[in-house]
Amino acid sequence: MTMTKARSIASQCQAAYDVAPIIGALSTDAKNAGLVAMAQALKIHSAAILTANEKDLSYGRSAGISTALLDRLTLTPARIEGMADSLLAIRDLEDPIGEVLTAWTLENGLAISKVRVPFGVIGIIYEARPNVTADAIGLAIKSSNCVVLRGSKSAIHSNQIISNTLRDAFVSQGGPAGAIQLLEDTTHEGVTELVQMKQYLSLVIPRGGAGLIKRVVETATVPAIETGVGNCHVYVDQSADLKAAVSIAVNAKVQRPSVCNACETVLVHKDVASTLLPLLSTPLKESNVVIRGCEKTKVLLPDCELATEDDWYEEYHDLILAIRVVDSIDEALTHIRQYGSMHTEAILSENPEAISKFLNQVDAAAVIANASTRFTDGGVFGFGAEMGISTQKLHARGPMGLKELTTYKYIVKGDGQIRT
Amino acid sequence: MTMTKARSIASQCQAAYDVAPIIGALSTDAKNAGLVAMAQALKIHSAAILTANEKDLSYGRSAGISTALLDRLTLTPARIEGMADSLLAIRDLEDPIGEVLTAWTLENGLAISKVRVPFGVIGIIYEARPNVTADAIGLAIKSSNCVVLRGSKSAIHSNQIISNTLRDAFVSQGGPAGAIQLLEDTTHEGVTELVQMKQYLSLVIPRGGAGLIKRVVETATVPAIETGVGNCHVYVDQSADLKAAVSIAVNAKVQRPSVCNACETVLVHKDVASTLLPLLSTPLKESNVVIRGCEKTKVLLPDCELATEDDWYEEYHDLILAIRVVDSIDEALTHIRQYGSMHTEAILSENPEAISKFLNQVDAAAVIANASTRFTDGGVFGFGAEMGISTQKLHARGPMGLKELTTYKYIVKGDGQIRT
Numbered sequence: 001m002t003m004t005k006a007r008s009i010a011s012q013c014q015a016a017y018d019v020a021p022i023i024g025a026l027s028t029d030a031k032n033a034g035l036v037a038m039a040q041a042l043k044i045h046s047a048a049i050l051t052a053n054e055k056d057l058s059y060g061r062s063a064g065i066s067t068a069l070l071d072r073l074t075l076t077p078a079r080i081e082g083m084a085d086s087l088l089a090i091r092d093l094e095d096p097i098g099e100v101l102t103a104w105t106l107e108n109g110l111a112i113s114k115v116r117v118p119f120g121v122i123g124i125i126y127e128a129r130p131n132v133t134a135d136a137i138g139l140a141i142k143s144s145n146c147v148v149l150r151g152s153k154s155a156i157h158s159n160q161i162i163s164n165t166l167r168d169a170f171v172s173q174g175g176p177a178g179a180i181q182l183l184e185d186t187t188h189e190g191v192t193e194l195v196q197m198k199q200y201l202s203l204v205i206p207r208g209g210a211g212l213i214k215r216v217v218e219t220a221t222v223p224a225i226e227t228g229v230g231n232c233h234v235y236v237d238q239s240a241d242l243k244a245a246v247s248i249a250v251n252a253k254v255q256r257p258s259v260c261n262a263c264e265t266v267l268v269h270k271d272v273a274s275t276l277l278p279l280l281s282t283p284l285k286e287s288n289v290v291i292r293g294c295e296k297t298k299v300l301l302p303d304c305e306l307a308t309e310d311d312w313y314e315e316y317h318d319l320i321l322a323i324r325v326v327d328s329i330d331e332a333l334t335h336i337r338q339y340g341s342m343h344t345e346a347i348l349s350e351n352p353e354a355i356s357k358f359l360n361q362v363d364a365a366a367v368i369a370n371a372s373t374r375f376t377d378g379g380v381f382g383f384g385a386e387m388g389i390s391t392q393k394l395h396a397r398g399p400m401g402l403k404e405l406t407t408y409k410y411i412v413k414g415d416g417q418i419r420t
Numbered sequence: 421m422t423m424t425k426a427r428s429i430a431s432q433c434q435a436a437y438d439v440a441p442i443i444g445a446l447s448t449d450a451k452n453a454g455l456v457a458m459a460q461a462l463k464i465h466s467a468a469i470l471t472a473n474e475k476d477l478s479y480g481r482s483a484g485i486s487t488a489l490l491d492r493l494t495l496t497p498a499r500i501e502g503m504a505d506s507l508l509a510i511r512d513l514e515d516p517i518g519e520v521l522t523a524w525t526l527e528n529g530l531a532i533s534k535v536r537v538p539f540g541v542i543g544i545i546y547e548a549r550p551n552v553t554a555d556a557i558g559l560a561i562k563s564s565n566c567v568v569l570r571g572s573k574s575a576i577h578s579n580q581i582i583s584n585t586l587r588d589a590f591v592s593q594g595g596p597a598g599a600i601q602l603l604e605d606t607t608h609e610g611v612t613e614l615v616q617m618k619q620y621l622s623l624v625i626p627r628g629g630a631g632l633i634k635r636v637v638e639t640a641t642v643p644a645i646e647t648g649v650g651n652c653h654v655y656v657d658q659s660a661d662l663k664a665a666v667s668i669a670v671n672a673k674v675q676r677p678s679v680c681n682a683c684e685t686v687l688v689h690k691d692v693a694s695t696l697l698p699l700l701s702t703p704l705k706e707s708n709v710v711i712r713g714c715e716k717t718k719v720l721l722p723d724c725e726l727a728t729e730d731d732w733y734e735e736y737h738d739l740i741l742a743i744r745v746v747d748s749i750d751e752a753l754t755h756i757r758q759y760g761s762m763h764t765e766a767i768l769s770e771n772p773e774a775i776s777k778f779l780n781q782v783d784a785a786a787v788i789a790n791a792s793t794r795f796t797d798g799g800v801f802g803f804g805a806e807m808g809i810s811t812q813k814l815h816a817r818g819p820m821g822l823k824e825l826t827t828y829k830y831i832v833k834g835d836g837q838i839r840t
Contacts, residue, residue, distance in 0.1 A: 021757075041833055106800070112801065120783060133492055139452075142434060165634075175826050186498025187805075202813045217641050223814035244836040251838035337441075359831050361441055373531055380839070381532065381830075382524070393539050393622045393827035394643035395815035407813035410801075411779050414791025416664040418671035419800070 006184035128159035195220035227388035230260030230343035237349030296325035365398035426604035479659035550578035615640035647808035650680030656771030785818035
């Protein structure tokens with residue numbers, strides 16, 4: 001890293017804020033031309049990006065960071081190609097800006113329309129993965145927002161070259177350079193400073209672990225969207241198709257255990273526990289999943305570890321699955337209400353009443369009947385791209401695509417009306 | 421006031437949280453029956469409510485609170501009738517809950533629908549006016565939310581009898597008593613405690629002065645919607661119909677100066693300043709409006725006070741108007757961007773290009789051409805009722821009606837799908 005003093009967070013946020021009206025007025029064609037140039041530039045500068053990434057990786061290795069973290073930090077020619085493809089996919093998405101959401105005329109002749117507009121400047125705080133840098137820039141530009149990125153220190157060389165490359169490409173197509181800011185200050189305190197930049201930012205989105213989300217929520221004065229903490233459950237009702245239940249539960253745990261829509265706890269109705277649990281344990285064992293069961297589970301699967309209260313709260317991000325036998329669907333609902341993170345909850349059942357009860361009563365971004373929790377995803381839902389999965393209820397819930405990065409304003413046209 | 425210890429904020433929030441699933445499942449008919457009973461109960465208990473109100477007023481008088489505050493605190497038979505009518509008007513509004521916002525089916529057969537659902541428990545913090553107690557309860561119940569109200573200490577007797585009356589009426593129609601909570605703790609610290617009740621509340625809405633909003637934003641961990649701070653401008657372009665401009669500017673300032681959509685500063689294009697300002701000052705003087713003008717204004721209206729930098733930031737809530745002469749529409753836009761509160765901004769102009777530029781570029785909840793700023797209002801917009809006017813961009817912007825008190829969830833129905 002260079003020894004020059006990092007630009008202040010305030011100066012970078014202000015630089016973005018100052019050009020927000022310019023970005024807000026860009027045509028769809030101008031934004032798309034920028035995205036195409038960005039995708040091309042990533043490919044052209046692929047070798048330089050890999051060199052910068054190698055610097056981060058060697059720092060990471062000498063600092064002894066985990067293999068999982070190193071993997072998320074690693075770029076390859078294929079991953080860079082993937083980033084470029086994502087930018088082109090964003091180019092192909094419909095421009096959300098300017099959409100008239102509704103319009104009506106009052107009796108006094110005032111014509112009101114509710115029109116989709118950008119936020120202005122969005123702050124995004126994320127960990128390790130350098131591909132988020134490109135995705136976030138692409139989504140921000142397509143939704144006519146400026147973006148202030150706060151990536152992690154461990155990825156600073158990769159993030160810098162990616163954001164510089166994309167910014168230069170955007171500028172080459174006439175875009176304002178200020179619109180894309182990667183914070184030079186990557187201190188811990190800097191996160192708190194960023195989320196209090198109320199005069200410049202209209203929204204912050206933290207993407208990362210529970211600790212980061214908590215810190216942002218506790219210190220932010222800028223409106224924030226909480227993302228990605230997923231303590232997801234699969235409830236196997238007594239009426240479930242048990243063969244399908246095994247397949248779904250295993251898929252929800254094993255297919256990609258590190259992500260937020262993976263299943264952490266399976267709740268099993270007592271009437272099917274003795275049949276289901278042995279069926280379930282075999283493929284779980286084959287996939288090296290450690291089971292932490294409640295006492296009733298332990299009776300049926302003596303090899304499993306005994307779960308503690310803490311396990312019900314845990315988002316393992318790992319090949320560990322908690323299992324609890326419940327007396328009824330109501331007990332499952334109570335468990336989910338107490339321990340769930342309002343991300344994704346699934347019921348497996350052939351009983352329409354039970355399904356309906358579960359789907360109506362569970363308070364989560366996504367409630368699923370008879371399918372894997374892994375489907376809660378912007379790509380799967382057809383949003384084309386995703387800025388994270390919201391687990392709060394304000395503004396956006398669940399996968400956030402381009403529309404979720406916009407707000408609206410009321411445009412009112414009169415001919416002299418006054419209020420009496 | 422009684423000497424019994426106030427119930428804790430946590431216990432009241434939890435009581436609401438515990439019945440949120442019950443409120444969430446109420447039918448439209450059940451909610452409407454509750455609202456009708458509430459309206460009737462207000463009328464039946466009118467005398468008792470006035471007696472309780474008189475207690476607040478006499479405390480207020482002996483504490484020497486201002487006439488304006490006393491006025492806002494005062495209930496009359498007509499105002500109680502108005503509160504009852506508002507509840508019936510809310511009864512007549514369409515039930516927002518359960519609306520399918522969009523639905524689609526994936527290639528793998530998963531059927532996804534995005535359905536409008538309540539938040540759960542909403543906290544509302546407000547000042548003085550006891551009629552807000554009834555409005556907030558009505559809007560919350562109709563949108564299937566529980567509500568925790570934190571009114572001001574100065575209105576505690578009025579608020580208590582109103583909330584008790586409405587809760588009893590709701591319970592008489594089968595509603596759960598826990599759904600309607602008026603905080604017994606009205607300490608300052610209690611506000612901070614309330615806005616950190618993340619385990620129970622999904623949303624807080626502060627309604628009041630800039631100080632309250634700021635305190636909530638700085639301490640809340642529950643997602644919050646900022647409301648009501650309105651530093652609204654009227655920009656008179658050089659092409660404006662000056663007669664209409666005078667009428668609109670006067671209306672925007674004078675018709676109800678204490679509200680957030682009143683105009684605080686008029687910006688006048690230099691080419692029309694010498695004609696407009698004398699025309700404008702006469703009716704303003706007749707309405708006892710004090711003018712605080714920039715130096716150029718002072719030259720044209722020698723009687724006016726000289727504005728300071730602070731005036732441009734001020735939301736007077738009073739018969740005071742700042743006036744500034746600007747060289748161009750761009751200078752007006754810059755002024756609004758610097759000093760405005762993103763509430764309502766108006767341009768008066770006969771030039772379509774200037775109008776279009778203003779409406780597109782000004783970043784505010786409502787942008788208005790050739791009409792008074794006073795029109796930004798849930799009632800005027802046709803929302804039937806209003807929980808405040810949002811000045812932030814997340815979730816709701818501008819007037820908040822029933823729909824703005826809801827969120828959504830994704831309901832996904834499958835038949836065994838797993839992710840590959």
